């Protein structure tokens with residue numbers, strides 16, 4: 001799937017991601033049944049996932065499934081079916097907990113359990129993680145350390161805009177590395193565009209259901225111009241308007257259930273009109289394009305690490321520092337982070353690519 005030639009700036013890097021959970025895995029409402037009740041509820045995951053797989057297959061599109069561990073251990077055949085169809089398996093945690101609510105220890109336990117279940121099911125490494133409810137916020141900066149320590153290589157949990165729960169409203173909009181206690185974690189934040197100066201999504205959940213195709217296309221064009229990736233996210237329940245509805249507050253009912261019948265047609269339209277990849281393929285292509293264009297992916301540090309979790313803006317710059325020594329050090333840091341991510345066996349990191357990218361720049 002990797003392009004063999006340099007990709008021009010503005011090329012759209014795009015992926016489709018599916019958070020695999022059932023209709024009752026909604027967050028942050030007293031009307032949502034606790035985990036002790038889940039086994040007694042009707043499950044609609046099988047029919048919804050099979051329908052999604054058939055649609056994806058009809059367009060030959062490969063995606064990333066962020067599986068909830070609780071569901072995966074009950075539907076191992078479905079996890080394998082996704083893997084056998086060529087899709088990427090990633091983790092959505094085990095019990096659908098909000099990171100900022102449960103704290104570091106319970107969060108570590110939850111995401112490690114999910115990873116173990118998924119890896120034992122497919123017999124392969126799980127590299128990607130997405131927190132339920134995009135719940136890595138300024139209240140939970142420790143989560144990046146915990147995710148990396150738990151063996152994940154990339155994270156897709158940051159929603160860089162305000163939202164009901166979760167979200168870091170002022171975080172960077174494009175992918176970046178975060179320096180954690182145990183190495184670099186690649187962060188792929190959700191796709192956001194500005195409308196009248198306000199950051200918003202048009203590409204997943206209720207945002208995708210509310211926006212019409214013209215708006216979505218406008219948003220994708222904006223991402224492409226800005227050189228940022230398109231990340232689409234949906235849930236299996238969103239293609240199933242007949243699923244049972246929970247007695248949520250009016251606002252939450254609107255957010256969770258508006259325009260459900262529009263999800264599937266929009267997904268088909270996206271699959272037909274855009275080259276969608278798994279998240280792993282997309283980020284490998286993205287990193288490789290940076291090499292080939294002699295650009296650096298930002299490396300962020302957590303300022304006042306445990307206190308506020310602010311991402312340090314001074315390390316966000318995308319231009320090369322004037323001082324050659326600083327430049328070289330920064331380059332080596334990014335090179336290590338990129339190589340860390342791609343790994344020695346990745347076809348994206350061939351010796352030719354290395355010499356035409358980083359090494360050539362280091363001599364400047």
Ligand SMILES: [Zn+2]
Pocket residue numbers: 019021025092096131132133
């Ligand atoms: Zn979820």
